[in-house]
Amino acid sequence: MKIFDEIESEVQSYARSFPRVFNKAVGEFLYDQEGNEYLDFLAGAGTLNYGHNNPLFKEKLLEYIHNDGITHGLDLHTQAKGEFLEAFNEKILKPRGMEYVVQFTGPTGTNAVEAALKLARNVTGRENVISFTNGFHGVSLGALSATGNSHHRGAAGVSLSGTSRMPFDGYLGEDIDTTAYLDKVLSDSSSGIDKPAAVIVETVQGEGGINAASFEWLRNLEKVCRKHEVLLIVDDIQAGCGRTGTYFSFEQAGINPDIVTLSKSLGGYGLPFAVVLFKPELDLWKPGEHNGTFRGNNFAFVTAKAAIDHYWSDDKFAQEIQRKGAYVSKRLDAIIDAYGEGNFTTRGRGMFQGINCVNGELAAKITRKAFQQGLIIETSGADDHVVKFLCPLIISDENLKKGIDIVEQAIKEVCAKEDSIPEEKDYFEPTRLAS
Incomplete structure (x- = not known):
């Protein structure tokens, strides 16, 4: 650990929560240099939906490297890119009735958000963008202006302009439809809110605390956007690629975003x-008007295509995620019933769920105890008060149960409560689908 203390920046964060030197990872497990095994319920903050070193993808990647496949190609046409686009179009977009142009940006989620905001402003000729309370869209300056978290915003060093914040679903209470407020301010020329180029929203706010918007709220939001001729951007960077039970997190709401950002998994x-x-019709870019040296990653084209071919050629994988998500819901509800006493509630959907604790101190105690028992699980939310379940989607039933058992035991110890939840039940659905 000495070299990390000597020369690595203080900006590191996850390493503080999990102070080990890791050197191996397989499936839903991480291993440290001493050979200790950890069940991973962090999964690269949602980057490893298909697990660590997925053998199906590794084989394709090693074959590609062995054959001297293109590593870096700027935005040149490459075979790997073409095959990814073909698979994405035929197996993701067309079956869902979606017609989208694909823009390859820099390699991270915040790069995609920056491009989306820039495109919306160029197309509409307007500057303002509507974002939401507790939203998180990245920490480069444009994306950061749409991010709500004061910890991240405070590090900007400059004023963050160009956005107006609106209350997310449930922010003002369960019975208040905040899209009605948005409609009101956009309808009133004296509201002080300039007509926006776009609205940017996460259907489930990951870093903001696993706040899941209702499908009705999302549909109402789309109606407001259409009424006022405002572009709708869905940031699906963490909630997408199957995390909520469908490839895109907005599918079940039945909305049709103008722009979608994807990254992570x-x-x-x-x-x-x-x-x-x-x-x-929004593809008004001039050649090279928005670029970057690392736009498009040929290695990732190979593994992304493998993921689509193996997991998304039919709906079996989506059904498996939904089945596991139902199990998570039942287990978390049972834990809350047993230990809640006003300290805990559940939130989220699919395999993107969390336990909302009464404060961040309580959540931190739970995750620390869980780590001592071999589970890597983090917190999110404005005060780090939500224990965030973000395990790989391919996790086995046995290990999903094991991870939740560890969290339950940690909660029991933290709450110093001797009672346990009722006799062990089979929380999984009785019929298991083929993987």
Whole structure:
């Protein structure tokens, strides 16, 4: 650990929560230099939906490297890119009735957000963008202006302009539809809110605390955007690629975003990769008007295609995610019933769920105890008060149960409560689908 203390910046964060030197990872497990095994419920903050070193992807990647496949190609046409685009179009977009242009941006989620905001402003000729309370879209300056968290915003060093903040679903209470407020301010020329180029929203706010917007709220938001001729951007960087039970997190709401950002698990293998999807009529870019040396990652094209071919050629994988998500919901509800006493509630959907604690101190105690028992799990939310379940989607039933058992035991110890939840039940659905 000495070299990290000597020369690595103080900006490091996850290493503080999990002070080990890791050197191996397989599936849903991480291993440190001493050979200790850890069940991973962090999964690269949602980058490893298909697990660590997925053997199906590794084989394709090693074959590509062995054959001297293109590593870096700027935005040149490469075979790997073409095959990814073909698979994405035929197996993701067309079956969902979606027609989008694909823009390859820099390799991270914040790069995709920057491109999306820039495109929306160029297309509409307007500057303002509507973002939401507790939203998180990245920490480069443009994306940071749409991010709500004061900890991240405070590090900017400059004023962050160009956005107006609106209350997310549930922010003002369960019975208040905050899209009605948005409609009101956009309808009132004296509201002080300039007509925006776009609205940017996460259907489930990951870093903001696993706040899941209702499908009705999302549909109402789309209606407001259409009424006022404002572009709708869905930031699906963490909630997409199957995390909520469908490939895109907005599918079940039945909305049709103008622009979608994807990254994190898009590349499948944990390789940096980000894109912006947008409707063809919005493709007003001039050649090279928005670029970057690392736009498009040929290694990630290979593994992204493998992920689509193996997991998204039919709906079996989506059904498996939904089944596991239902199990997570039942387990978390049972834990809350047993230990809640006003300290805990649940939130989220699919395999993107969390336990909302009464404060960040309580959540931190739970995750520390869980780590002592071999589980890597983090917190999120404005005060780090939500224990965030973000395990690989391919996790086995046995290890999913094991991880939640560890969290339950940690909660029991932290709450110093001797009672346990009822006799062990089979929380999984009785019929298991083929993987």
